[in-house]
Amino acid sequence: MDIDTITAISTPVGEGAIAIVRLSGADAINITKKIFKGKNLDEVPSHTIHYGKLVDPETNETVEESMVTVMRSPRTFTREDIVEINCHGGLVSVNRVLELVLSNGARLAEPGEFTKRAFLNGRIDLSQAEAVMDLIRAKTDRAMSVALKQMDGRLSKLIRSLRQELIETVAHVEVNIDYPEYDDVEEMTHHVLIEKTQQVYKQIEGLLQTAKQGKILREGIGTAIIGRPNVGKSSLLNALAHENKAIVTEIPGTTRDVIEEYVNVRGVPLRLVDTAGIRETEDIVEKIGVERSRQVLKEADLILLVLNNGDEFTDEDERLFEATAGMDKLIIVNKTDLPRRLDIEKVKQLAENSLIIETAIIEEKGIDELEQGIANIFFEGDLDTGDLTYVSNARHIQLLKNAKNALEDAINGIEAGMPIDMVQIDVTRTWELLGEIIGDTVHESLIDQLFSQFCLGK
Ligand SMILES: Nc1nc2c(c(=O)[nH]1)N(C=O)[C@@H](CNc1ccc(C(=O)N[C@@H](CCC(=O)O)C(=O)O)cc1)CN2
Ligand SMILES: Nc1nc2c(ncn2[C@@H]2O[C@H](COP(=O)(O)OP(=O)(O)OP(=O)(O)O)[C@@H](O)[C@H]2O)c(=O)[nH]1
Numbered sequence: 001m002d003i004d005t006i007t008a009i010s011t012p013v014g015e016g017a018i019a020i021v022r023l024s025g026a027d028a029i030n031i032t033k034k035i036f037k038g039k040n041l042d043e044v045p046s047h048t049i050h051y052g053k054l055v056d057p058e059t060n061e062t063v064e065e066s067m068v069t070v071m072r073s074p075r076t077f078t079r080e081d082i083v084e085i086n087c088h089g090g091l092v093s094v095n096r097v098l099e100l101v102l103s104n105g106a107r108l109a110e111p112g113e114f115t116k117r118a119f120l121n122g123r124i125d126l127s128q129a130e131a132v133m134d135l136i137r138a139k140t141d142r143a144m145s146v147a148l149k150q151m152d153g154r155l156s157k158l159i160r161s162l163r164q165e166l167i168e169t170v171a172h173v174e175v176n177i178d179y180p181e182y183d184d185v186e187e188m189t190h191h192v193l194i195e196k197t198q199q200v201y202k203q204i205e206g207l208l209q210t211a212k213q214g215k216i217l218r219e220g221i222g223t224a225i226i227g228r229p230n231v232g233k234s235s236l237l238n239a240l241a242h243e244n245k246a247i248v249t250e251i252p253g254t255t256r257d258v259i260e261e262y263v264n265v266r267g268v269p270l271r272l273v274d275t276a277g278i279r280e281t282e283d284i285v286e287k288i289g290v291e292r293s294r295q296v297l298k299e300a301d302l303i304l305l306v307l308n309n310g311d312e313f314t315d316e317d318e319r320l321f322e323a324t325a326g327m328d329k330l331i332i333v334n335k336t337d338l339p340r341r342l343d344i345e346k347v348k349q350l351a352e353n354s355l356i357i358e359t360a361i362i363e364e365k366g367i368d369e370l371e372q373g374i375a376n377i378f379f380e381g382d383l384d385t386g387d388l389t390y391v392s393n394a395r396h397i398q399l400l401k402n403a404k405n406a407l408e409d410a411i412n413g414i415e416a417g418m419p420i421d422m423v424q425i426d427v428t429r430t431w432e433l434l435g436e437i438i439g440d441t442v443h444e445s446l447i448d449q450l451f452s453q454f455c456l457g458k
């Protein structure tokens, strides 16, 4: 394992009042002492902060003034000695402090390396480390609360208990293999095996059932706003975002590219995508936009299909209904301030079970109903992260699916009266797959790859 001292700027790039350069490792305090003029940092109590000047030992030039926090191993974020240098938040000043630390013996940290050390030193497990990243990226309060629970070790605890159950079944099997002469042991084994494996199977299934909501909490509901040019799609995006994000003009074909925006509709996280109005066009730029719109449409979890109340219902509108058949969809009849020319009966007929909502976005009418409609579609208005343990991470979901399959093999084997040591292989495999979620049984290259997705300085 690396034992060198790492450093990085732990605050975002850009101007701020304060920025933090963090050091972690056995030399963190020694390196800081070389550049810090103030109290003797060897003598200050752990978890205390101290004012002083930062001085370049080569030139004796004062580089910065600072507040320095000293935290001694092992009760720290990484379990190593940590120093946090709080300096002024200008771009130049933070970088000079970083350079100073680097030239005095620290190494620049890789992305995620602080959290990786917390993992390698056993303070947190892999799913907790991944939750740290989710927390940073959380777009809504609810996504954040899911991440916080995972960081707290909720998922880990559940996975550990499932693995424990599996180990117990394996133990029973071992007894059976070692003492085949006891008939009642065999009966017992069969009984226990069926019961325990099915119990674990049900819990894995339950976890997987939270995956759809978990994914939505994490990434937002992929929502495509589609419709003919000029019906008011970009106006709709702006209304839901409560901000003028997309350009709105009276010229059809205004939106040429796909515009994405995270919005929070009554606690439901939407990844809202405004698209170029779909029509047959000769304009080359618009053509590409229209192609992209069709692509977005295919990948969406929810469609907001916008129609113009003041215009006739056209073949192009009809084709949009066809293209979105069977998808979760809301029909928005916009521009109800204009006299109706739209064939609403036709719309009702094509809408099937989809809700039709009338809006006049320009007058801010119908937006409330629309927001309620969106909330209802996914969670009957109630997206509750309450007590459930969610899985939201694609890696975890895949591992759970594989574990479920392996356990299914085991259960089928038991029921078909397969030799017990064959069944054991599948049970052990399930145990290993679950272990990968928390990082008990993972390959080093996977660990490197996972942590490299982190932000620098985390
Ligand atoms: N300035 C600063 N703020 C920060 C962080 C940081 O690294 N620096 N964090 C970085 O993400 C978060 C806090 N995360 C932390 C998690 C664990 C420990 C820690 O020392 N844990 C010890 C117990 C400490 C105690 O109880 O006194 C341990 O688990 O052994 C510290 C920070 C958010 N705020
Ligand atoms: N009368 C009326 N006009 C509206 C309403 N909503 C939007 N508009 C106007 O319709 C025009 C087109 O709106 P956009 O939001 O740009 O339409 P779009 O569907 O994004 O258009 P493209 O990007 O060209 O496909 C603008 O002039 C809007 O001000 C409404 O409820 N009533």
Ligand SMILES: [Mg+2]
Pocket: 233, 234, 235, 246, 247, 254, 255, 274, 275, 276, 277
């Ligand atoms: Mg537009």
